[in-house]
Amino acid sequence: MLKKILIALLAIIAIFLLVVALQPSEFHVERTATMAAPPATVFDQVNDFHKWDAWSPWAKLDPNAKITFEGPPSGTGTIMTWAGNNEVGEGKMTLSESRPNELVKINVDIVKPMEGSSTTEFAFKPEGDQTAVTWSMSGHHNFVAKINGKKMMGGIMDKGLANMKSVVEEASKT
Numbered sequence: 001m002l003k004k005i006l007i008a009l010l011a012i013i014a015i016f017l018l019v020v021a022l023q024p025s026e027f028h029v030e031r032t033a034t035m036a037a038p039p040a041t042v043f044d045q046v047n048d049f050h051k052w053d054a055w056s057p058w059a060k061l062d063p064n065a066k067i068t069f070e071g072p073p074s075g076t077g078t079i080m081t082w083a084g085n086n087e088v089g090e091g092k093m094t095l096s097e098s099r100p101n102e103l104v105k106i107n108v109d110i111v112k113p114m115e116g117s118s119t120t121e122f123a124f125k126p127e128g129d130q131t132a133v134t135w136s137m138s139g140h141h142n143f144v145a146k147i148n149g150k151k152m153m154g155g156i157m158d159k160g161l162a163n164m165k166s167v168v169e170e171a172s173k174t
Helices: 002-021 039-047 049-054 057-061 143-173
Strands: 026-035 066-070 079-083 090-099 103-112 116-127 130-140
Touching: 026 143, 039 049, 039 103, 039 116, 039 130, 039 143, 049 057, 049 066, 049 079, 057 143, 130 143
Parallel strands: none
Antiparallel strands: 026 130, 066 079, 079 090, 090 103, 103 116, 116 130
């Protein structure tokens, strides 16, 4: 009886691993939030890495993370590196494209806890006196990230957009 249970358990694990392995390595996650602020106000929060601390969901996970900046203070060529606890990890973001009030494109290279690269984009679309902000991320998943990486990243992006909304809407009141 115990042998049959173990064989069944191993079969279930093997099927699970096979299903995960067959998932595509490429991923794309996208979230949108509408904010009561002009595109320039929202764009400024993303285009300047120095301002990310106010809304980035990762900033709250490790307030003691070591952050450094290189290059221009904002826009194309700006670089931010970080090293923090296990939740934040270690990596580098390079702002590769900046079109005022339209788009910010960032190359993200993570060193720890798992190596990986992705491309992140923030697109800004005016909607009357509001701005729709679309945050997207594309790249390759490793085996472990295929299990729930998209769901986890989607939740983080939702949280970041909610934080950004609070920051920009408060700034727009003044």
